[in-house]
Amino acid sequence: MAQQTTAHGAHTEHGGHDHHELSFWRKYVFSTDHKVIGLQYGLTAFCFMLIGLFLMLAMRWQMAYPGKALPIVGGLLQAILGDLWVGKDAAGVPGVMLPDLYNSFGAMHGTIMVFLAIVPIGVGAFGNYVVPLQIGAPDMAFPRLNMVSYQSYLLGGLLMLASFVMPAGAAKSGWTSYSPLASVNDLAHVLNGQTMWLIGMVFNISASLLGSINFVTTIIQLRAKGMNWMRLPFFVWAEFVTAFLLILAFPPLEAAAAMQLVDNLTGSSFFLPSGMVVSGQPLNISGGGSPLLWQHLFWFLGHPEVYILLLPAIGIVAEVIANNTRKPLWGYRSMVYGVLAIGFLSFIVWAHHMYLTGMGTKISTFFQTTTMMISIPSVILLTCLFISLWGGSIRFNVPMLFSLAFLVMFGIGGLTGLPLGFNASDIQLHDTYYVIAHFHYIVAPGIIFGFFAGVYFWYPKMTGRYLNEFWGKVHFWLSLIFMNAVFFPMFIQGLAGMHRRMSDGGATYALSNPQNQGVADGLSDFVINLNKHISWAALCLAIAQIPFILNLFISIKKGQKTNSDNPWKSTTLEWQTPTPPGHGNFAVVPNVYRGPYEYSVPGAKDDFTPQNELPARKSDTKNTSAK
């Protein structure tokens, strides 16, 4: 990939004549090319995702077999983290996660997966790589800002990881870091895991901010000639709304992080009420703060965040479905208005995470209403995608399989969210495994499947080779089966009342626990034993990713060649570039003449008409003259 030099400044001298060789560092590490940055984001985020997966596996083991040492890695964990965190089991084998470590892994699993894996893949990786190509731009509007965005994200992520070796371990107050718990759980150290979490978040938020400003500016300013708003591929619309959500929703969390940082470093009481007592000792604080304030600020980000995670994935799925049904998206305009409505409504639903905080029934009713309202545009999107399948001659390739699974899995995740949105039923379900099952159905077999679809779909553009179809299908079917085997039983556990944050998987509250003799109700053996099934399914799910990882790296050199710049016979502009796209992306400046999904147009010479193909009459004369 040729690479622009930054010596003249990113805004000037972006010309194609600038082709001299760049050093390794400039080309792959401090690159300003949106494609390289996209890949950097993607690979880094994928590593974080694997770390998050490992944390989850360790936790799953402890839930299924409380008190038993972790096999294989238990001794290693003890060596790294020390006796404070890792204990010995009854037989004296080291490697039992102590509850504090479980909490720490839980908090970091959530943080890493949401902030360091899913958002960077959806926005940083796919958005960066694909959006400028799809709108016919030579690069992002601010290439150097783009580079700083990635570096800041990397730094924030490394700080988060470094917090595991802090004297009292990483943050352990959940990915939501609720105060006052987050402020008081390690009073002995000023620079504790929570402080590192907050500092890491500030870098991470700055990274998203710089990235999203870049996205919106790029989409507004750098659209190719003729690429008007209703000709934008749906993926670009999804990224556009996502970027706006990032710009507007993240700063309140940054403010909240700053305030919690002030609380933790100076001993102020933004989120600490009067009369706090910790471990029997009254805290020497001024008091007068509000724990609810943190929750409001956190969820003001937290709920738009859900759509920040979702929209890029649904954008990818829309691209893949249109391409593989060989039909235009059904209701493109409704989908655009739907995604805009989601963007707006997502700012006024946040307190449905807070029904049980006692903020008042009137407020709950308001947020219940808005929560039900936001399900309407979400259903519009999903329905449009379903109807798009109708009557299409569907190509069941790997990206399409993942997209189809996305529709069903996201559907399950979305519909099971409704009982959580009603505050009456939420009282029963709040903080149970039902919640875990609900949002993991959206994120794991939903959003991550969308990302898999994107990887299989755009890989030929990035490398010029296909990913292996057979191993792709193995990856797909195993992932689909084990995803459901992991998350479906959690609905049952949640409905049985199993709480989401118990390090022993609920054994304390089991009916079979001798301590609970004569207790009226508790968790049945069936519910407790599901833990084991889930944990083994989770391990199988992790193993099922191995074909994908190998496929990803081996296919770079050994994959089947595409022999075309447009192997999927797609209409959108990213396929009209050289493969892989060079510096400046396009060989000729593209002109756009039509909408993004002109598939199977009656009378057209192919079943797809690229956006930049000259209109019929002119192209006829041109073709004859060319021939």
Next chain:
Amino acid sequence: MEIPYTTKPRPDTALYNAKVGIWLFLASEVMLFGALFSSYILLRVGADPKLVWPALAAWPHHSDGLLNVPMGAINTLVLIVSSVTVVMAWVSLKLKNFNKFFMFQGITIVCAMGFCAIKSFEYAAKFSHYHVVLNDGTAMTGHLEPKQYFTTDKKLRAANVAEIEFVKDPPSGHGHDAASHDDHKPVKIKMADVQRLTFWGPQQSTYFAIYFTMTGLHALHVIGGALVIAYLWLPGARMWKTDPERFTNRVEVCGLFWHFVDLVWIFLFPVLYLL
């Protein structure tokens, strides 16, 4: 292919890239400070109205005179002047008059430095001002004799101080800075009687916590903006010779940021000093 519209505006949006970028950035800044203002409202509304300053956890009233209103007012004026000069500097460039730009932007930088100087005097006054709660529940404010910065009861006890000399503030309503300290003899207080002693920092009360967070964040913005303006004033100004249009745009963009920083202060001053 070059990135288009870095200097010339795009015809259908009539904006060049950086201008779109800075407005989006300002939108995010609005949300950042908006969240802090909302927090201020929530904390103040949530404070116990029965408590009266200087009681612990009480929300002070402006008549308690915690902040120095004249200094805040002068700072408001300083920033408004700088807002005018930053526009004049940009207009001068549009009129191709670099020398006037140099003069006006110089005034802007002087104003920024003046603002920070005044603010640091205000901060220093807070860090040597104390809030004491005795074991019998009496709360009072004043100064330690001799003057000390950043002290708390924990530090005094660690240093084995048995007794402090404390100059009490005059009754509220007179403003602490206006009062002459000579009128008030220091009283001796045994450390054994002290429940809580702390300087007027973020830990003293939620009011000071939000005051320091908001004004501190604002001061960081002032410093950041001033650094960019100073860069474009001296080394960055070379671009005027090579690419005057782009240089003018740069001055415009950082001017927009500067206006935003001023605007935040226009809200901060009444909210923190006058309410």
